[in-house]
Amino acid sequence: MSPFEIGLTSFGAMVVMVYLGFWVPFALMLSSFVGVWVIKGSPILAGKLLALAASETISSYFFGVVPLFIMMGFIVSVTGMGRDAFDVANHMFRRVRGGLGFGTVGANAIFAAITGISIASAAVFTRIAVPEMRRHGYSKRFSVGVVAGSSVLGMLIPPSLLLILYGLLTEQSVGDLFIAGVLPGLLLAFVFCLGIFLVALFKPKLIGEGITDPYDDADALTTQEVLAKGLPIAALIGLVLGGIYGGFFTPIEAGAIGCSGAIIIGLLRRALTLKDFWEVLTDTGLITAAISFLIIAAQMYSRMLALSGVPAGFGNFVATAEIGYWGVILAYVLLVILMGTILDSSSIMLILVPLMLPVLALLQVDLIWFGIITIIAVEIGLLTPPFGISVFVIKSSLDDPSITLGDIFYGAAPFAVLMLVVLGLVLAFPQLATALL
Amino acid sequence: PPVAAEEISATVVAGHPPVFRWVKHVSQTFIPAVNAALEGSDYSISWSEQYGGSLAKVGDELEATEEGLAEIGLVSSLFDPAKLAVQNVTYFTPFVSSDSTVVAEWMDKLQANDADMKASWEENGLEYLGGATGIDDYLLMTNFPVESISDLDGKKIGAPGPAVNWLKGTGAVGVSGNLTTYYNEIKTGVYDGVIVFASAAVPGKLYEVAPHVTRIGFGAQYAGGIAANKDWYDALPPMVQKALKGAAITNRIAYHKDLDATVGKFLNIMEENGATVTQVDEAFRKEWADGMDNVAKIWAEKLDADGVGGSRVLKSYMDTMRDAGATPVRNWDQE
Amino acid sequence: MTDFHADSGQAFLPPWFQGIRRIADVMTLVLNVIGTLLILAVMVLVNADVIGRVAFNTPVSGVPEIVSMSIVAIVFLQVAQAFRKGRLTRTDAVLDYIQKRAPRLRSLLEFIFTLAAIALIWQLFAASEPLFVKAWVRGTYEGTVGDFTAPIWPVKLIILIGCAALLVQLVLHAITSLFALTSKKGTSL
Ligand code: NA
Numbered sequence: 001m002s003p004f005e006i007g008l009t010s011f012g013a014m015v016v017m018v019y020l021g022f023w024v025p026f027a028l029m030l031s032s033f034v035g036v037w038v039i040k041g042s043p044i045l046a047g048k049l050l051a052l053a054a055s056e057t058i059s060s061y062f063f064g065v066v067p068l069f070i071m072m073g074f075i076v077s078v079t080g081m082g083r084d085a086f087d088v089a090n091h092m093f094r095r096v097r098g099g100l101g102f103g104t105v106g107a108n109a110i111f112a113a114i115t116g117i118s119i120a121s122a123a124v125f126t127r128i129a130v131p132e133m134r135r136h137g138y139s140k141r142f143s144v145g146v147v148a149g150s151s152v153l154g155m156l157i158p159p160s161l162l163l164i165l166y167g168l169l170t171e172q173s174v175g176d177l178f179i180a181g182v183l184p185g186l187l188l189a190f191v192f193c194l195g196i197f198l199v200a201l202f203k204p205k206l207i208g209e210g211i212t213d214p215y216d217d218a219d220a221l222t223t224q225e226v227l228a229k230g231l232p233i234a235a236l237i238g239l240v241l242g243g244i245y246g247g248f249f250t251p252i253e254a255g256a257i258g259c260s261g262a263i264i265i266g267l268l269r270r271a272l273t274l275k276d277f278w279e280v281l282t283d284t285g286l287i288t289a290a291i292s293f294l295i296i297a298a299q300m301y302s303r304m305l306a307l308s309g310v311p312a313g314f315g316n317f318v319a320t321a322e323i324g325y326w327g328v329i330l331a332y333v334l335l336v337i338l339m340g341t342i343l344d345s346s347s348i349m350l351i352l353v354p355l356m357l358p359v360l361a362l363l364q365v366d367l368i369w370f371g372i373i374t375i376i377a378v379e380i381g382l383l384t385p386p387f388g389i390s391v392f393v394i395k396s397s398l399d400d401p402s403i404t405l406g407d408i409f410y411g412a413a414p415f416a417v418l419m420l421v422v423l424g425l426v427l428a429f430p431q432l433a434t435a436l437l
Numbered sequence: 438p439p440v441a442a443e444e445i446s447a448t449v450v451a452g453h454p455p456v457f458r459w460v461k462h463v464s465q466t467f468i469p470a471v472n473a474a475l476e477g478s479d480y481s482i483s484w485s486e487q488y489g490g491s492l493a494k495v496g497d498e499l500e501a502t503e504e505g506l507a508e509i510g511l512v513s514s515l516f517d518p519a520k521l522a523v524q525n526v527t528y529f530t531p532f533v534s535s536d537s538t539v540v541a542e543w544m545d546k547l548q549a550n551d552a553d554m555k556a557s558w559e560e561n562g563l564e565y566l567g568g569a570t571g572i573d574d575y576l577l578m579t580n581f582p583v584e585s586i587s588d589l590d591g592k593k594i595g596a597p598g599p600a601v602n603w604l605k606g607t608g609a610v611g612v613s614g615n616l617t618t619y620y621n622e623i624k625t626g627v628y629d630g631v632i633v634f635a636s637a638a639v640p641g642k643l644y645e646v647a648p649h650v651t652r653i654g655f656g657a658q659y660a661g662g663i664a665a666n667k668d669w670y671d672a673l674p675p676m677v678q679k680a681l682k683g684a685a686i687t688n689r690i691a692y693h694k695d696l697d698a699t700v701g702k703f704l705n706i707m708e709e710n711g712a713t714v715t716q717v718d719e720a721f722r723k724e725w726a727d728g729m730d731n732v733a734k735i736w737a738e739k740l741d742a743d744g745v746g747g748s749r750v751l752k753s754y755m756d757t758m759r760d761a762g763a764t765p766v767r768n769w770d771q772e
Numbered sequence: 773m774t775d776f777h778a779d780s781g782q783a784f785l786p787p788w789f790q791g792i793r794r795i796a797d798v799m800t801l802v803l804n805v806i807g808t809l810l811i812l813a814v815m816v817l818v819n820a821d822v823i824g825r826v827a828f829n830t831p832v833s834g835v836p837e838i839v840s841m842s843i844v845a846i847v848f849l850q851v852a853q854a855f856r857k858g859r860l861t862r863t864d865a866v867l868d869y870i871q872k873r874a875p876r877l878r879s880l881l882e883f884i885f886t887l888a889a890i891a892l893i894w895q896l897f898a899a900s901e902p903l904f905v906k907a908w909v910r911g912t913y914e915g916t917v918g919d920f921t922a923p924i925w926p927v928k929l930i931i932l933i934g935c936a937a938l939l940v941q942l943v944l945h946a947i948t949s950l951f952a953l954t955s956k957k958g959t960s961l
């Protein structure tokens with residue numbers, strides 16, 4: 001067998017193992033171990049690849065702050081700030097069916113402005129939004145689906161670690177990329193809300209059985225209540241955003257500062273006990289371990305695939321096929337989405353973007369616009385089976401074992417489709433990305 | 438009858454993607470040069486090029502090559518300062534020479550001739566092929582004009598790890614930073630400036646947020662080179678070994694020619710985009726260098742204590758550069 | 773859903789095995805707690821760096837290096853506990869289907885899966901051991917001389933400890949599924 005065939009075979013084996021119920025990280029590890037063994041002809045080398053990936057993959061400052069972003073969210077949740085924020089959102093959207101869905105999307109868009117990573121958004125809003133939506137009669141699948149869908153805003157609305165990576169790969173200004181991400185991010189949030197609104201109008205059962213009646217004005221909060229509930233979270237957001245854009249700390253450091261801020265607000269509200277805090281810490285650790293272990297395994301797998309030459313082969317095919325401007329762009333987008341089913345976001349970008357650059361130069365493609373296209377297409381992969389990081393994060397952050405991985409993938413699917421719609425819009429109207437520049 | 442050609446497989450690894458000049462040249466100069474040297478011989482190499490973190494991240498190329506996952510690595514000594522300690526001598530001796538072509542050429546010679554330099558590659562299971570990656574003269578880019586060193590007082594300057602040492606004694610606060618985030622950090626005010634080289638500053642459009650470009654003359658640097666897994670290399674036929682080392686020289690020359698041609702252009706681009714480029718005088722440079730701790734000495738003594746000839750390498754490098762015509766602002770080895 | 777992981781009623785397990793398991797679980801928990809404290813330490817450290825830089829013009833040296841090493845330690849200190857608590861991702865649709873129709877087949881599948889995981893983590897452990905030895909013998913460090921340096925070997929050691937702890941939990945899990953497979957009441961797991 002050629003390395004190319006080995007790569008394809010190991011991919012098939014991995015998918016079967018995942019569906020049979022083998023732990024996803026072990027399925028990735030096994031297919032990469034056997035794959036490298038066969039490609040390089042040495043089990044020792046295959047073992048070395050596992051060991052190097054284990055010690056290198058997450059060893060970075062960027063990764064180091066992931067648990068802090070998750071912890072900030074959990075403290076927000078355990079101190080009741082999250083619930084209060086939702087009460088406010090509920091109040092604002094009380095005349096709209098699916099109001100909490102709007103609230104989740106809106107709150108995620110705001111949180112996106114203070115986090116650079118989608119997995120933090122997914123972990124945080126699983127804790128804040130899912131229990132609230134379940135309490136208000138929303139269905140399992142919708143509750144987790146809207147969290148999965150809106151978690152992608154974390155990477156599109158600046159700051160965004162993926163946009164930083166893209167800027168590095170293509171020598172584009174990260175500042176320009178951040179600005180270019182704003183409109184598509186807001187558009188995506190709007191399209192999500194529109195989708196929820198239309199479904200609530202025409203197929204309310206899809207959202208939940210118990211919420212068919214809109215909240216009436218009897219439920220309305222007084223202005224004082226809105227302020228009391230809204231101010232703490234607003235203060236936290238103010239601290240983080242103000243700190244980042246006021247030049248006091250970096251988006252990476254924001255996780256740690258936000259944590260301290262959340263702790264202080266929790267203590268001031270007398271809503272954070274030592275026991276709560278310890279539970280938050282332990283939980284943060286377990287989720288960080290589960291997710292990072294998965295990311296390590298995914299990195300082993302993508303290194304095996306790189307050695308097999310499969311991604312480069314497909315990339316070369318797209319880059320060299322003479323199919324014209326739109327042919328190249330559409331084939332690329334399709335390839336990114338396909339690879340998104342099995343690879344993590346940064347691996348896809350690292351493999352495909354450098355391959356495409358020479359072709360893009362020939363076609364005189366606007367690299368800022370192309371970056372936004374890339375991020376949206378890559379982030380669709382967060383939601384698609386069998387390997388969807390956002391979905392996995394939600395599963396490991398959930399307290400409710402009755403919600404299966406399958407439920408989350410089902411729930412997220414409509415949002416993946418809405419992302420496709422936005423992707424189509426940005427493809428058709430590049431101004432969406434470039435207008436603010 | 439003609440002997441059937443033997444095909445050797447070689448995986449080449451680099452942590453940076455090929456948009457970086459040093460990686461681009463491995464792909465476009467080094468590999469074709471090896472192929473050309475082997476043309477018509479009994480040997481050929483089938484290459485697997487793994488760049489941009491597909492097999493190893495920046496700073497992990499050494500280990501991937503040492504362990505045999507790749508046969509050839511573009512190894513960055515800058516990002517592996519513990520394992521390739523002596524190779525980092527240039528980063529501890531600023532103000533020596535701003536000519537990256539010269540620094541790279543002599544550093545490559547030292548890798549072949551200096552016992553400690555050679556030992557350091559061998560200890561890591563590597564054979565150094567050559568192809569030094571020189572980095573053009575580091576610049577100080579700030580969002581405020583720098584007319585005297587006192588202007589730096591209390592300012593926060595982002596710099597790559599070893600260059601944080603260059604700021605000690607200036608009154609500036611050195612913050613260990615990362616090229617990828619400089620733009621935003623300056624824009625929002627986390628940093629007031631950065632220490633960076635021109636060929637990275639232009640693609641990152643740093644001149645937009647830090648339009649005051651001061652050529653302090655920190656000097657050109659050696660960031661690493663091309664190395665092969667030693668066991669693999671030793672088992673190669675002599676003519677293939679020769680082809681690899683020859684191609685590494687070709688690579689070094691082509692890379693630095695390319696680099697020199699673009700650096701001047703990059704400074705012009707910055708000026709065209711509204712930046713002011715100023716060159717400091719000898720007195721300024723001397724005041725800066727004299728105000729610094731002698732980090733070279735601290736570094737050399739630490740290596741001496743670890744049983745590596747740090748002081749000897751320091752002297753050897755400084756002698757070599759002085760012989761090559763450089764006039765160091767401060768003779769780090771003679772204090 | 774059937775829970776093969778800890779903390780679910782598993783009366784079919786003999787007392788001697790439950791005893792061993794309790795000891796292993798305490799050790800796993802200790803690692804978990806150390807990892808948890810490390811997260812707290814990272815938070816404090818980054819805060820100190822920011823406050824030091826903004827208020828006193830004295831950033832803390834080496835924060836990026838410490839954070840990047842800590843995250844690896846945090847993950848490997850907690851991965852055994854994450855497995856024990858059933859946090860490692862898996863899809864359960866097929867497993868649930870099999871559980872309803874052929875519970876013993878489910879146990880067999882679980883046993884085979886766990887054996888495969890044991891083999892993999894053993895590989896990871898064996899290949900990581902030389903990396904620890906190298907870091908120890910050569911005294912490799914992160915950081916820059918003159919500014920901040922920290923040895924790498926503690927992290928490489930924690931990777932080994934974490935793999936070992938995960939191995940112990942996996943072996944216990946394999947034995948549990950074997951008991952379930954052979955138990956007369958295997959169906960009532
Ligand atoms: Na964001």
Ligand code: NA
Nearest residue numbers: 340341381387
């Ligand atoms: Na996916």
